Amino acid sequence: MEHEADVIVVGARAAGAATAMLLARAGASVVLVDREKPGADTLSTHALMRGGVLQLHRWGLLDQVVAAGTPAIRTTVFHYASSDVEVAIKPTGGVDALYAPRRTVLDPILVAAAATAGVQVQYGSRVVALLREQGRIAGVATHVGGGAERELRARVVVGADGRHSTIARLVEAPTTTEASHTSAFTYGYFAGLDAVGYEWAYRPEGTAGFIPTNDGLTCVFAGHLPSRVGRGGPSVLQELLDCASSAMGARLRAAALASPVRTFTGEPGWLRRPYGPGWALVGDAGSWKDPISAHGLTDALRDAELVADAIGAELANPGCGTEPYRHYERTRDRLTLPILESADEVAAMEWDEARIIELLRRLNAAMTEEVELVVGLDDPGRSSPSPARHVLASAG
Numbered sequence: 001m002e003h004e005a006d007v008i009v010v011g012a013r014a015a016g017a018a019t020a021m022l023l024a025r026a027g028a029s030v031v032l033v034d035r036e037k038p039g040a041d042t043l044s045t046h047a048l049m050r051g052g053v054l055q056l057h058r059w060g061l062l063d064q065v066v067a068a069g070t071p072a073i074r075t076t077v078f079h080y081a082s083s084d085v086e087v088a089i090k091p092t093g094g095v096d097a098l099y100a101p102r103r104t105v106l107d108p109i110l111v112a113a114a115a116t117a118g119v120q121v122q123y124g125s126r127v128v129a130l131l132r133e134q135g136r137i138a139g140v141a142t143h144v145g146g147g148a149e150r151e152l153r154a155r156v157v158v159g160a161d162g163r164h165s166t167i168a169r170l171v172e173a174p175t176t177t178e179a180s181h182t183s184a185f186t187y188g189y190f191a192g193l194d195a196v197g198y199e200w201a202y203r204p205e206g207t208a209g210f211i212p213t214n215d216g217l218t219c220v221f222a223g224h225l226p227s228r229v230g231r232g233g234p235s236v237l238q239e240l241l242d243c244a245s246s247a248m249g250a251r252l253r254a255a256a257l258a259s260p261v262r263t264f265t266g267e268p269g270w271l272r273r274p275y276g277p278g279w280a281l282v283g284d285a286g287s288w289k290d291p292i293s294a295h296g297l298t299d300a301l302r303d304a305e306l307v308a309d310a311i312g313a314e315l316a317n318p319g320c321g322t323e324p325y326r327h328y329e330r331t332r333d334r335l336t337l338p339i340l341e342s343a344d345e346v347a348a349m350e351w352d353e354a355r356i357i358e359l360l361r362r363l364n365a366a367m368t369e370e371v372e373l374v375v376g377l378d379d380p381g382r383s384s385p386s387p388a389r390h391v392l393a394s395a396g
Ligand SMILES: Cc1cc2nc3c(=O)[nH]c(=O)nc-3n(C[C@H](O)[C@H](O)[C@H](O)COP(=O)(O)OP(=O)(O)OC[C@H]3O[C@@H](n4cnc5c(N)ncnc54)[C@H](O)[C@@H]3O)c2cc1C
Pocket: 010, 011, 012, 013, 014, 015, 016, 033, 034, 035, 036, 042, 043, 044, 045, 046, 047, 048, 049, 125, 126, 127, 128, 160, 161, 162, 163, 165, 166, 185, 264, 282, 283, 284, 285, 291, 294, 295, 296, 297, 298, 299, 300
């Protein structure tokens, strides 16, 4: 069978662009397709946690995020009903601050890095079906520009196409974990609001946050049960902010809204099996957590490397079996499950102050484990050296 590429990645945002870049850097030929136009925004706030920032640093892309005017975040403030707790960001792994680049900044940086590594990028290309051959996925059928249908063949197809993944649906990827609760969120961008750093507020009457970002703006979000948030909008945002922290609510009232207010109406978390013959899933396509975790992007950047390693192992040794992919799933689940479970309980909005502090401690412990894994990816002595680097070795 003739292949146009070793790998087709569907979805050119955090998970897909990073996966494509890593595979191409390791010597694979990669096509990256997305149905949208380059540089489009998407429904998402964008606070990166330390693991995500570390990935950008390790891949040599953090300087571009900084050069785009993304402010450094050196402290996180937790606003509870009875106290405010300020935590300084400690330098780790060469990174001394967190960042929250707009998706119109982060995603294009990742796509440009993929293209620089040799990835062929095709926007305006919607995957509508999969090609199958001898029990494996063997490529995709796309609609280009909404019209002509085109077939593309590859050894592996990666679904990085978000939480309503077409690839996951077409391969019937099994759901392995399901959460029970969901938050809804309404958010917008404000000028004239000086956040100290990340500021998170938690009360049973409302959760909220300030996220400093590009162009001198602060992303302000508030969440609660979907029935409470409804269709969201500026007045719901202000009401929920007032409930979550009256001091933050007062600061919001003095700021100027600089964007439309967008609303996410909720979807409980889940994990899907992220691999099968000729296919893999990464990012939200395989792992969705309630956005109160503020962790989907960091997971996507972490898992891009794990899945690229697994695919690299298969490309280097087609008879290697499923162990590299099982390793990917095990590692993803070990790191993601505590985050998914804690976020699920936060989303239920049935906690008191002692319990929310405990849940946030658990989230922090899971993130610490994740940072250890990411830092360890550069350890030349680690027991399972990156198979993707073997592809590079054999390619060059
Ligand atoms: C309200 C809200 C707030 C959030 N806040 C945060 C936060 O603060 N921090 C954080 O880390 N995470 C946050 N998240 C989660 C974060 O948005 C996701 O985890 C992240 O977008 C996942 O990236 P991805 O690349 O997997 O998928 P996506 O960003 O969804 O990208 C998928 C891409 O696939 C393309 N695509 C889909 N179907 C097809 C097809 N058939 N053919 C071709 N292309 C296709 C789409 O056009 C899209 O560009 C939030 C989410 C929401 C909803």
